[in-house]
Amino acid sequence: MKNQKLDAVHVWKEMEDVLVPRLRPSAGERAVYSHLLRHSRLEGKRQLRFSIPWLARGTCLSAKAVKRAVRRLIARGVLRLIERGQAGHVVEVRLPDEIRALRAKKRAGDGAARRVSTSDLEKVDFQATRTVRAAIYAREGGLCFYCLRRLTPLVRSIDHVLPCVRKGRNSYRNLVACCADCNSQKSDRRAEDYVRWLYREGRLTSGELTARLRTLKSLAAGKLRPRFPDRVTTLSGRSQVKWRTVRPIAGN
Secondary structure: OEOOOOOHHHHHHHHHHHHHHHHOOOHHHHHHHHHHHHOOHHHOEOEEEEOHHHHHHHHOOOHHHHHHHHHHHHHOOOEEEEEEEOOEEEEEEOOHHHOHHHHHHHHHHHHHHHOOOOOHHHHOOOOOOHHHHHHHHHHOOOEOOOOOOEOOOOOEEEEEOOOHHHOOOOOOOOEEEEEHHHHHHHOOOOHHHHHHHHHHOOOOOHHHHHHHHHHHHHHHOOOOOOOOEEEEEOOOOOEEEEEOOOOOOOOO
16 A cells, blocks of 8 residues: 655654654664665555565675574564465564654653753753754754854754763763764764864864853853743644743853
C-alpha cells in the first residue's frame, strides 16, 4: 500500500535528532536502517522485501553484521518482522515517530518540560523532545555557542560540551546549540580547547574567546538555565507559544 509522500528532510532530522540520541544505534544499525528506509518509506512503500546479500552490498557491511543489525532493529521496534524465509525478509520500516519506545520517551519528556521547576531542571533529559531542545536553542539567542555564527534551522544542531564518549549527560549544563560546522569540527575535543582553536584560526577575537571561556564556566555551574515557553491566547482565540525573556548572563 502506498504512503502519503514524505518530507525526506524532516524524516532525516527526526532520525538524527530523536532516534539516534535516544536509541543510540551502532554504525551498522544506522546504515541498515537508513538503507531500508530509503528503499521503502521514502519511495512510498510501508513494507519491503529484501535479502541479506542485497542489504550487505547496499550498506558495504558483512552478511554477519547485517543479520546482527536487523535482529537488533527488530528487537527495538524500529523494524516489524512480517515474514522470514528462503526468499528473504519482509519488514515494515517504521519512521522515528512511529517507534513505540521513542513515543513513550517523548511523552515523558514533554511531561517533564511542563512541570519543570528549578529543582527538577537537573533531572530533565534535554535531548528527549523538540520542546526541551527548543529551550536550548532559545537560550543561545539564535547564535552558535562556539563561533557566534547566526543559526538557521538548516545548520543548527545540539552539541555535548563533554562528549557522550566521555560520559557527558543530556543535561542543560552539558548541551549547547551550535552550527553544523562546529559540531563536526569539535568532535570529541574539550570545549575549552575547541574555542581556543577557533581563536587561533581567527574566527574569534580575543574578547570573544575570553567571553566564551567565561560562559563555559557559567554553563557548568548551572547559571545558564533554559526557559520553557508559555502558551498565550491571541485575540483570535488561537493558542500560541511565547518564550519568556531570558536575562543575559555576564560574559555571554
